[in-house]
Amino acid sequence: MTTLLRRPWFGPLVALVLVYALFAAVSPDTFARAVNLSTMARQTVVVAIAAVGMTYVIIHGGIDLSVGSVVAVTTVVVAQCLRAGYGPLAASGIGVLAALLAGLVNGVLVAHLRITPFIVTLGTMSVLRGAAKGLANEQKIDADPRGLDELMAAVPPDSWQLLPTGVWIALATAVVAAVVLRSTVFGRHVVAIGSNEQTALLCGVPVPRVTILVYVLAGALAGLAGVMEFSTLTVGDPTDSIGLELEVIAAVVIGGGSLAGGQGSIWGAMVGALLMTVIKTGCTHAGVPNWVQEILTGAIIVIAVAIDRFRRR
Amino acid sequence: MKRRTFVGGLVLLGSAALGCDKKSGPTGAGSAGGGGRLRIAVIPKGTTHEFWKAVHAGAVKAAKELDVDVVWKGPLKEDDLKSQVDLVQSFTAQGVSGIVLAPLNDKALISSVKGATRAKIPVVIFDSALAGGETVSFVATDNRAAGRLAGERMAKLLGSDGKVVLLRYQEGSASTFEREEGFLEGIKKTPSIQIVSDNQYGGATTESAFSASESLLLAKGADKGDVGGVFCPNESTTFGMLLALQKAKLTGKVRFIGFDASDKLVEGVKSGQIDALVLQDPLGMGYTAVKTLVTHVRGTKVEARIDTGASLVDKANMAEPKIAGLLRPEIEKWLGK
Numbered sequence: 001m002t003t004l005l006r007r008p009w010f011g012p013l014v015a016l017v018l019v020y021a022l023f024a025a026v027s028p029d030t031f032a033r034a035v036n037l038s039t040m041a042r043q044t045v046v047v048a049i050a051a052v053g054m055t056y057v058i059i060h061g062g063i064d065l066s067v068g069s070v071v072a073v074t075t076v077v078v079a080q081c082l083r084a085g086y087g088p089l090a091a092s093g094i095g096v097l098a099a100l101l102a103g104l105v106n107g108v109l110v111a112h113l114r115i116t117p118f119i120v121t122l123g124t125m126s127v128l129r130g131a132a133k134g135l136a137n138e139q140k141i142d143a144d145p146r147g148l149d150e151l152m153a154a155v156p157p158d159s160w161q162l163l164p165t166g167v168w169i170a171l172a173t174a175v176v177a178a179v180v181l182r183s184t185v186f187g188r189h190v191v192a193i194g195s196n197e198q199t200a201l202l203c204g205v206p207v208p209r210v211t212i213l214v215y216v217l218a219g220a221l222a223g224l225a226g227v228m229e230f231s232t233l234t235v236g237d238p239t240d241s242i243g244l245e246l247e248v249i250a251a252v253v254i255g256g257g258s259l260a261g262g263q264g265s266i267w268g269a270m271v272g273a274l275l276m277t278v279i280k281t282g283c284t285h286a287g288v289p290n291w292v293q294e295i296l297t298g299a300i301i302v303i304a305v306a307i308d309r310f311r312r313r
Numbered sequence: 314m315k316r317r318t319f320v321g322g323l324v325l326l327g328s329a330a331l332g333c334d335k336k337s338g339p340t341g342a343g344s345a346g347g348g349g350r351l352r353i354a355v356i357p358k359g360t361t362h363e364f365w366k367a368v369h370a371g372a373v374k375a376a377k378e379l380d381v382d383v384v385w386k387g388p389l390k391e392d393d394l395k396s397q398v399d400l401v402q403s404f405t406a407q408g409v410s411g412i413v414l415a416p417l418n419d420k421a422l423i424s425s426v427k428g429a430t431r432a433k434i435p436v437v438i439f440d441s442a443l444a445g446g447e448t449v450s451f452v453a454t455d456n457r458a459a460g461r462l463a464g465e466r467m468a469k470l471l472g473s474d475g476k477v478v479l480l481r482y483q484e485g486s487a488s489t490f491e492r493e494e495g496f497l498e499g500i501k502k503t504p505s506i507q508i509v510s511d512n513q514y515g516g517a518t519t520e521s522a523f524s525a526s527e528s529l530l531l532a533k534g535a536d537k538g539d540v541g542g543v544f545c546p547n548e549s550t551t552f553g554m555l556l557a558l559q560k561a562k563l564t565g566k567v568r569f570i571g572f573d574a575s576d577k578l579v580e581g582v583k584s585g586q587i588d589a590l591v592l593q594d595p596l597g598m599g600y601t602a603v604k605t606l607v608t609h610v611r612g613t614k615v616e617a618r619i620d621t622g623a624s625l626v627d628k629a630n631m632a633e634p635k636i637a638g639l640l641r642p643e644i645e646k647w648l649g650k
Contacts (some may be wrong), residue, residue: 027407035408036406038406040406042402139485140394229395233398235421240393240394281403290360290387290389
């Protein structure tokens with residue numbers, strides 16, 4: 001029991017259950033329906049996958065503000081590839097590759113030019129947003145999704161699959177990432193650098209290499225999130241996901257990630273992402289107007305960061 | 314140390330509870346499935362523009378008349394495609410009686426609308442078309458007819474001959490394309506009128522429309538009296554063109570017809586700088602869209618395409634009650650602020 005309480009995701013999980021119960025009590029006829037659970041899981045996929053990468057970045061002691069732009073670039077690249085006649089798998093692969101390259105640029109700039117990640121990714125956020133608009137000729141790109149839309153389509157109620165494919169992909173990503181973080185040398189290096197970079201360096205951790213790898217990983221995962229976004233939208237949208245990075249960072253922080261580095265949990269971030277979807281959907285079901293919902297979401301982010309500070313005192 | 318996280322979670326929950334309990338009452342939308350009362354979700358493209366406020370007012374008007382609940386919910390981020398897709402899915406999962414939707418994109422919303430249809434939730438599309446999916450009806454301005462109205466008026470203003478400039482809005486925008494084509498159709502009924510430019514675009518913002526207007530007027534020799542009339546297909550191009558005409562001191566010398574209204578444009582009509590504006594009826598659109606859906610749900614057949622009409626406003630008819638109603642929709646009356 002005490003080990004359970006020690007888990008970083010335990011607090012957010014309790015909050016999630018309570019918030020869910022609250023909304024289920026407010027709108028019992030609609031919110032508590034099984035189909036709503038599946039819908040909420042589906043709506044969390046993009047933030048969740050991006051949050052896996054962001055957890056690594058934040059544990060490493062960095063931040064990645066370019067996530068939203070990377071997702072937008074990916075939707076455009078995937079749409080353009082599909083239009084050019086590539087199959088769904090190839091198009092997704094090229095999309096993820098583009099995102100991975102963006103991550104590589106972030107990583108190299110952070111590791112070798114020694115510019116703080118905040119500034120580097122603030123810059124690439126704008127660069128990539130512009131690139132997305134340029135690639136898309138400043139409009140939305142229509143493309144036949146060729147089955148890619150199935151990733152995020154609602155599953156029939158009696159299907160053996162239970163949840164949409166995209167949700168399973170997100171879960172699998174989280175499992176792999178959690179294992180890598182906990183049980184591999186790379187994972188331990190990431191935590192070591194985030195806890196104290198100088199000490200890690202003295203202990204022989206190859207800091208630049210690990211740093212680049214972390215941002216490459218974050219880029220690739222943002223790309224995977226972008227493929228899911230394309231699957232949802234079925235168009236490549238260069239203006240998509242503005243401000244997504246803030247949602248992703250919030251998910252990680254709610255889940256126990258510390259912006260000072262060294263701390264964070266993949267499962268905590270997953271719960272954090274889900275918590276935000278539950279609040280969003282719950283407010284829709286309860287008929288809360290947008291302006292209240294925005295205030296609420298903002299308040300939650302601040303409270304989450306406040307908790308982070310409180311915990312480390 | 315960890316217990317504090319837990320306490321934090323509770324604080325977080327408390328704030329959620331506060332926000333939501335407080336609001337479920339006043340919007341009058343909390344009574345889902347209460348005794349068979351219909352609950353209609355209305356999803357606009359955004360919530361802050363004047364146009365959408367008028368649509369909202371119309372939807373509320375219909376709800377009061379027909380004794381149904383209307384839930385008004387736009388994308389959290391203005392004009393954000395993903396939020397709109399999420400909203401349609403959420404309302405589908407919620408099992409509302411029907412959805413009234415103004416799609417931000419004619420393709421991206423198809424799969425969510427299909428999802429709603431599969432869940433036996435009827436969908437009425439309004440304002441902008443959806444390129445697929447099974448929907449009950451499409452309620453919108455017939456943009457081609459509205460453009461034709463402007464074209465015919467322009468011909469009348471110019472008399473038998475004259476040179477006309479059309480400043481288009483943006484590539485790939487369906488509604489304004491229809492208006493532009495309608496305008497050209499209307500003007501071509503008078504063959505002696507010459508169209509000197511119809512391939513220039515104003516772009517998305519007032520600023521881009523302004524610079525495009527300036528160069529266009531200069532290129533076509535408007536200062537030497539070589540341009541008789543100008544038409545612009547939306548609010549931003551109309552305003553940009555108005556600024557350009559003012560700067561070149563050509564207002565009143567060039568016949569000018571625009572589309573949509575804003576305070577500045579209405580002012581322009583009053584002072585004679587704009588000869589006429591084509592106005593849509595957003596309040597009527599919101600009203601008709603909700604009414605159409607309710608009629609369908611209650612078992613009566615409805616038209617697949619409903620035109621909510623467009624009117625020309627000029628200095629002479631501004632004061633007429635019908636036109637004044639379009640210029641100043643009764644937003645306060647229905648939304649109560």
